[in-house]
Amino acid sequence: MCEVIAVANQKGGVAKTTTSVSLATIMAKDDKKILLIDFDPQGHTTKSLGFQDKSSYDLSMTDVLNSVIQDNPIDISRLIVHSQENVDLVPSNISLAGISNGLESVMCRETILKRFVDTVKDQYDYVIIDTNPTLGTMQINALTASDSVIIPVQAEPFAVDGMGDLLKSIQLTKRNLNSNLTIKGILITMVDNRTNLSKKITTDIHENFGNYIKVFNNTIPKCVKVAEASGVGESILKYDPHGAATKAYEKLAKEVLYVEKESKRHKDSFLR
Numbered sequence: 001m002c003e004v005i006a007v008a009n010q011k012g013g014v015a016k017t018t019t020s021v022s023l024a025t026i027m028a029k030d031d032k033k034i035l036l037i038d039f040d041p042q043g044h045t046t047k048s049l050g051f052q053d054k055s056s057y058d059l060s061m062t063d064v065l066n067s068v069i070q071d072n073p074i075d076i077s078r079l080i081v082h083s084q085e086n087v088d089l090v091p092s093n094i095s096l097a098g099i100s101n102g103l104e105s106v107m108c109r110e111t112i113l114k115r116f117v118d119t120v121k122d123q124y125d126y127v128i129i130d131t132n133p134t135l136g137t138m139q140i141n142a143l144t145a146s147d148s149v150i151i152p153v154q155a156e157p158f159a160v161d162g163m164g165d166l167l168k169s170i171q172l173t174k175r176n177l178n179s180n181l182t183i184k185g186i187l188i189t190m191v192d193n194r195t196n197l198s199k200k201i202t203t204d205i206h207e208n209f210g211n212y213i214k215v216f217n218n219t220i221p222k223c224v225k226v227a228e229a230s231g232v233g234e235s236i237l238k239y240d241p242h243g244a245a246t247k248a249y250e251k252l253a254k255e256v257l258y259v260e261k262e263s264k265r266h267k268d269s270f271l272r
């Protein structure tokens with residue numbers, strides 16, 4: 001049974017892409033069959049897997065949306081590219097911005113991505129969707145296509161600003177479009193354990209949300225190697241296989257995927 005996981009937060013730069021790529025590559029190394037969907041016109045996930053420009057792939061997410069909207073089949077063998085790290089990828093680039101801006105008048109616009117994902121997910125253990133930093137039709141599409149969502153939150157002041165809007169959006173999607181949706185957990189990223197500020201923010205997040213949403217025990221440390229890896233278009237697993245961030249993501253992968261699902265208390269108390 002495939003699980004579809006969205007990595008979402010409308011706040012920019014909180015490590016959605018880093019988390020998506022890290023989990024995907026770590027799970028693939030563990031022999032899971034993974035499809036990573038780059039659902040962000042910035043195309044950072046695509047670049048992080050080594051597909052630096054449009055000439056390195058044929059079709060992209062833009063073609064997926066067009067095919068679903070026009071009810072035309074898409075050639076999956078031309079669309080999905082296989083990365084060196086054994087992750088299958090649906091690439092994205094800036095052309096996605098054009099089509100996503102024009103979705104407002106499209107019929108059943110919230111289910112476009114789901115209609116595509118449902119046709120391919122049987123071939124995978126996990127589908128991971130990296131989302132763009134906005135609240136809107138694109139994000140609702142990702143939430144509607146998913147079984148669960150991971151919310152990365154950066155350990156910095158104002159970390160949870162806008163969290164209420166995101167949770168509302170998740171709740172509305174669950175009520176109206178996807179009754180199976182659950183929150184897998186809040187992931188605290190870029191933690192600098194040497195500073196009291198990071199510790200305080202981590203404590204605040206547990207106190208504010210921990211009673212009704214799972215907050216992952218594993219946090220991701222701030223490491224310069226992560227930024228360097230992004231800079232050279234490599235996953236952190238490839239760039240720094242024994243580094244602290246890689247180890248943290250490996251632990252997270254275990255917590256997310258292999259440990260028994262979190263108690264129903266978390267799911268039911270927030271998402272009714």
Ligand SMILES: Nc1ncnc2c1ncn2[C@@H]1O[C@H](COP(=O)(O)OP(=O)(O)OP(=O)(O)O)[C@@H](O)[C@H]1O
Nearest residue numbers: 012013014015016017018133221222223226227230
């Ligand atoms: N643990 C970390 N330590 C240091 N730098 C990090 C860490 N995680 C992410 N970064 C860096 O922070 C920046 C933002 O990360 P990332 O692109 O993953 O965020 P994002 O939420 O996907 O951003 P966007 O909202 O633009 O899509 C990148 O330069 C990335 O390399």
Ligand SMILES: [Mg+2]
Nearest residue numbers: 016017040044
């Ligand atoms: Mg991103």
